[in-house]
Amino acid sequence: MPDDAAARAAAEARVAAEEESAFSHPAVDPDATAAYGDDPDQVIDFYAPRVAVSPGGGLAPLVVVLHGGAWRAPYDRRHVTPFVDFLARRGFAVANVEYRRGGVSLPGEGAGGGGAVDGVGAGGVGAGGLGAGGVGSVAGRWPETFDDVAAAVDALPGLVREHLPQADPRRMVVTGHSAGGHLALWAAARHLLPADAAWRIDRPAPLRGVVALAPIADFTVADKLDVCGSACRQLLGGDEGFAARVPYADPALLLPTGIATTLVQGRTDTVVPQAVAEAYADAAAKAGEVVGLTLLEDVGHFPLIDPAADACAVVAEEIAQLAW
Template identity: 55%
Template sequence: MSRDAAAEEASLFGHAPVAPDATAAYGEHPDQVVDFHLPRDPAGPAPLVILFHGGAWRAPYDRQHVAPLAACLAERGFAVALAEYRRGPAPGGVGGSAASGLAGRWPETFDDIAAVVDRVPGLVRELGLGGVDAGRVVLAGHSAGGHAALWAAARHRLPPGSRWRLPTAPPVCGVVALAPIADLAAARALRVCSDAVDQLLGDRIAARLPLADPAALLPTGVPTVLVQGGTDVDVPPQVADSFAAAGAVAGQPPRVVRIAAVGHFPLIDPATAAARTVADEIARLTARSSPS
């Protein structure tokens, strides 16, 4: 890791934890929870950002490191649902063992991503979170969470019979994916995050890749923004570029915001200008969908 990349990571993880305003379960597993961060003085009904954290689908990395960004977005006037989901090790693994370094679970990780998007608007109503516009939703995520957001927006493109398929596109304003593992085939070729994609897909990669890869599910018809640091060594820009190229071929090129001299972590570090760019991109999508 370069000195700059190490400093960026230290800055992000140096933020104090931020407690949510409310937490709700969307399932029975301990990881099936969502933290809500709410704006203090919203000017009107606040758009809802469903936010997925990264960490290469590995158990040691949970939602807490993205809580400062969630709080920052709430200060910008968004309601944020920061989702947890099941990650590695695989079922039966022992916490703290070598298995804890494995990435993701099939199919549980995908079950949870789908359930979050399906259930969060209802949870807003069940919790009585007034001032939240659960009909104006943006999906967002960082790294593996960027993959989650892109994949969740593409479930209507899954083949009939898939357990996650939706009949139509999800009712969202769009997706803002930050340094996303957006093209799984490209990420596999680059061995991103120490072969995390292969670990996520398990022992049937060829069969599962077309169901899990957002780049293989284009076009979605959902407005899509990729925010990518130009010096990212964790999820290199080539991964976002490959997704963008696939989108262009499919007739749906995404908006790509490339930030020069920025690595992987500043995109979710509220102390940076890059994080302000992320908030601006979310605001741009919600503004397009505001009632006239």
């Protein structure tokens, strides 16, 4: 076998092993669930901290989790519940947000990327899902995906008081993985949206910070690299929508946010390559803002949300540095 073929085979085996590990954990049910709208996907699951680590037993920081899955319908919030539980066991109060995703099959595409039960399980998301174009559903809905993230974040302080009294919404950090990392960065930049954007707010969101995990953070670079099978272009409605809507959706164009931001990225990630995170960090620097970029050696896409991986502990530490 030629050297390049052997290297590819080794890389594919590594990705498969990382994916299998990340999706081998059973889903974890929430302590409470609340709706922030009328659609079945407009819900937030709440997880109380499993240990009290706040000084004097006070309220815990609130971590808002936005799941990935290329904004596509087959990948819902259940697949990140082991990660959410991992954070709760570190003493965080956690809100796991669901949002509307794309659900219309593309012409000529098969179902693809299946195999998961309740969104969790080996093969549920990965080389046959996140990393492939033929996943059987369009990425996201315009404008519903953005409607939901904005509405959920706005509703959280009130919902937390009722359903997660252990949480301190004044110490709120938003994190997200992959497409969810994009949404986390976008949620922190709503005060920079064009004046005619329905989601624009007058001042920065009351966040302690953002920790974006392998985020689809720069749409121009992600589109050039065909990340997740043209997911960015699909999210914005195809070729026409991409050009017109990218100023409303691309975090790399919504800088500086004035909110502490850290990106965590595996160097061997082939689903959302390192170049995407680096492009966002470069754009932030040009805008006069310092964005943290933690690059993890020999780490791909999935270990960042895998409780069994060392990378997941790094993620929790990055969140703790902003939250406590």
